[in-house]
Structures are given as C-alpha cells and as structure tokens.
Amino acid sequence: HLDRIAEVDGLVHAFLHVDAEGALATARAVDADLAEGREPASALAGVPLALKDVLTTKDMPTTCGSRTLENWVPPYDATVTRRLRRAGVVILGKTNMDEFAMGSSTENSAFGPTRNPWDPERIPGGSGGGSSASLAAFEAPLAIGTDTGGSIRQPGAVTGTVGVKPTYGGVSRYGLVAFSSSLDQAGPCARTVLDAALLHEVIAGHDPLDSTSIDAPVPPVVAAAREGASGDLSGVRVGYVREFAGEHYQRGVLGSFERALGQLREQGAEVVEVSCPNFAYALPAYYLIAPSECSSNLARFDAMRYGLRVADDGEHSAEEVMSASREAGFGPEVKRRIMLGTYALSSGYYDAYYGSAQKVRTLISRDFAAAFERVDVLVSPTTPTTAFRIGERVDDPLAMYYADLCTIPANLAGNAAMSVPSGLSDDDGLPVGLQIMAPALADERLYRVGAAYE
Ligand code: GLN
Numbered sequence: 001h002l003d004r005i006a007e008v009d010g011l012v013h014a015f016l017h018v019d020a021e022g023a024l025a026t027a028r029a030v031d032a033d034l035a036e037g038r039e040p041a042s043a044l045a046g047v048p049l050a051l052k053d054v055l056t057t058k059d060m061p062t063t064c065g066s067r068t069l070e071n072w073v074p075p076y077d078a079t080v081t082r083r084l085r086r087a088g089v090v091i092l093g094k095t096n097m098d099e100f101a102m103g104s105s106t107e108n109s110a111f112g113p114t115r116n117p118w119d120p121e122r123i124p125g126g127s128g129g130g131s132s133a134s135l136a137a138f139e140a141p142l143a144i145g146t147d148t149g150g151s152i153r154q155p156g157a158v159t160g161t162v163g164v165k166p167t168y169g170g171v172s173r174y175g176l177v178a179f180s181s182s183l184d185q186a187g188p189c190a191r192t193v194l195d196a197a198l199l200h201e202v203i204a205g206h207d208p209l210d211s212t213s214i215d216a217p218v219p220p221v222v223a224a225a226r227e228g229a230s231g232d233l234s235g236v237r238v239g240y241v242r243e244f245a246g247e248h249y250q251r252g253v254l255g256s257f258e259r260a261l262g263q264l265r266e267q268g269a270e271v272v273e274v275s276c277p278n279f280a281y282a283l284p285a286y287y288l289i290a291p292s293e294c295s296s297n298l299a300r301f302d303a304m305r306y307g308l309r310v311a312d313d314g315e316h317s318a319e320e321v322m323s324a325s326r327e328a329g330f331g332p333e334v335k336r337r338i339m340l341g342t343y344a345l346s347s348g349y350y351d352a353y354y355g356s357a358q359k360v361r362t363l364i365s366r367d368f369a370a371a372f373e374r375v376d377v378l379v380s381p382t383t384p385t386t387a388f389r390i391g392e393r394v395d396d397p398l399a400m401y402y403a404d405l406c407t408i409p410a411n412l413a414g415n416a417a418m419s420v421p422s423g424l425s426d427d428d429g430l431p432v433g434l435q436i437m438a439p440a441l442a443d444e445r446l447y448r449v450g451a452a453y454e
Helices: 002-012 020-035 079-086 129-136 153-159 193-203 221-228 251-266 277-300 318-329 332-345 351-374 397-404 408-413 443-453
Strands: 015-018 048-052 090-095 142-146 162-165 186-190 237-241 270-274 377-381 416-424 431-438
Touching (some): 015 129, 020 090, 048 079, 048 129, 079 090, 129 142, 186 193, 193 221, 193 416, 193 443, 237 251, 251 270, 251 431, 277 332, 277 351, 332 351
Parallel strands (some): 048 090
Antiparallel strands (some): 015 090, 162 416, 377 431, 416 431
C-alpha cells in the first residue's frame, strides 16, 4: 500500500501525511506476533488504514485541513486512534478533508483538493474525500471518516465505496476535533460491507471520556453482515422516502434507485413508500445548527495556546494577535460558518433561528420514529447527483450544500445510516450510492441489508 501511495497519490492527493516508518513498525510487530504463535490482537491486525486528519494522533500531525493547525502534533490520541492501535491496525497516514470538515468536495482543504479516482477532474465528495478516495484508488483497504451532515456517506457514494455513520454516541468523539458536537460521528469506510463491519466493531463502544458516548453493547454488525451475505431479505420491511425525489435529483441517480428497489424486492424484501414530510426542512435546520455549534467550538483557536499565531511582534495586543491569526488561519467557508452561527446565536435572534431549528430537529426525529413503526430500514439515494466537476460549485455555497440533501436527516435525528455502492449512473457512468437508514442502536440492520444488496 505504501508503494501504491507513492505511485498514485501525486495525482489523487488523498493523503496529507504518510507515516511509512510507523506503519512498517506496526506491521512488523504484527508479523512478529504471528511468527511466535501469539494470537493477533484482532481480525484486522496488520491491515492498513487511512485516518481522516480530524482525529488526533500523538505521533503525526493533525491539521483538520486548516492552516490554523498546520504542523500541529497533538499531545494525545483520539479514542478511535487508540482503539485502532490496540487492534493492531496499521495506520498509513492522515487523509485530506475540507477545512474542519465543512464542505462536500474536499475543495475547502487549505492544502489543495483531492481528486476522484474515477475521474481526476471530479470531486471525491467531502468532507472526507481523502478517506474515500484512498479506498477507491486502492491506496488503503480501510479508512476512517467523520460524518456531521454526510461526510462519510456522500464521499462513499461518489467514489463507489461503503461508508457508515453509526448511531450518534456509538463511537467516541474524544479526540475528534469538534465541528458540530451534537452531530459529529466517526465511522468506518471500506470497499465491502463486511470490511466496514469489522472496522465498526474495532472503533465502537462506550468511552467514559465522551459524555455523549452510549453505554450499551456494540450492535452485532459483523454477524449481521455475514447473515446478509446470503442475499436473502425475506421478512425485511424496507421503506423508501417519498420526499427524496424531485428537481435536485439527476435522472441517472433516480434510475439507479429504481433498480435498487427492484433488486431489494427480488431478494425478498417488502418494499413500501413512506412519507417524512419534515425532511424538507432538514437542510435549512442543519445550516443553522451546524454553524451555531461551529462558531462556539472554533472559538478555541485563539492563537494563545496552540496553532497558527501571526502579528506576535510585541506591537500588537492579544486581541489583535487573535484576530489577525484567525483571519490568516481560517479559509472562506469556515469564516462564513462562524459568522452565520454567531448571528444565529445572538441574543436578538436566538429564538427565531437556533430555537426554530431545534424544533425542526424534533419534528424530523418524529418522522423517523413514525416511519420505523412500519418498516425496519429506510432507503434513498445517498446523493442527488454523481460526482461534480472540481470548481463547479466553489462559488455557490448553496449548490454545495445540496449535496447533503438526503444524508442530513439521519444526523439531525442521531440514527444510523450507510451508503453502499449502487452501480453506475446511466447519465455519466459514475458511481451512485444507495443510502440505508436504521433506528438509533439498530446499526446491525444497515449491515444485514447492505451486505445482502452489495
Ligand atoms: N457537507 C456538510 C457540511 O458542509 C457536511 C459536512 C460533514 O458531514 N462534516 O457541513
């Protein structure tokens, strides 16, 4: 995999940092264990992985795709990182991303975009485009992403790979640099559903270091993926959400989705239409809640404790240093979100914006709850379009935000969702994803249906 990275990453640019030495040391330790007859630490011991650069690593930089954290090496490992190491997983390096995970194309990275291995003129999705592109380019068989509004599933869909957003609280956020704390969730990315399940079980589970971590057994996702591999879905009730269609969707994407429903029926699933009327308000609610939390979380980058510091020449006040450093360290999208969020949280507007968005969030949870009384899982296209061209949406934030039309409801409600490859679009021959959504703590349903479908 290191050779493959050396060969193709100049073009793909999935990685911001490659740790060849560390990776080889871990791999040799696993080899030594096997040679001496010791049990490997896990089923994934010795398997290489690409880690999104938003999870802290004490021996590698963690930049979050931002100038603010360029060259910053954290003093501690994220819980996800620690669990990967404990399982003997070989961490190849850190992957490119939109700055602080804000974006849908990886073009907001301060270090240049990642390219989609299917067509280097196109985006690999975002914010975790580096992680998904590394899988599609065969630079790594496993990767970790984080998903606040779709950043695991949307890149998975447009690169033809698998991506899972576990139930909120299923995977610890300790050491995951916060964007929107009530939505952020780390999860597995892979080329098959079973690989994702194996990785899911390595990283999931209660963590006292994260107060929102759920103290419950990890859903049996590996067993579910193995069960699903038979392809038989008899007895499984699948709902497709009526509201996920319309003007924003490409014909080729909807065509692929129709074929997916047909296949699920052939496999024995009972497929019915359900309505989730409040999903129409998910995108606007998200773009109040996520920037609000972002404006608060990113206040920590004050140039005083760590990160970029400019104008520190003895001539400027602490406030001027802080202001100049934030001006220089943050890119345009991050600044846009901080301004939006600060405005939405300001005393005169709090109830009108943040308060209303929170109410919409509750309505969306109720839509899900009502739907899950009738069906076991919900399905939809993962994204309204296939991978768009690099540069096509950079000047149009709203067009960029529409990439997450189908993925955001699951984040707002905190339930589990997966994107699984669903063939190629008739429009342009590019990969399309099928999104599967399950209730909170029922992540195993995604794996059962996903493994049967793929
Ligand atoms: N594209 C969405 C945003 O820009 C989601 C990002 C994410 O899931 N991290 O906020």
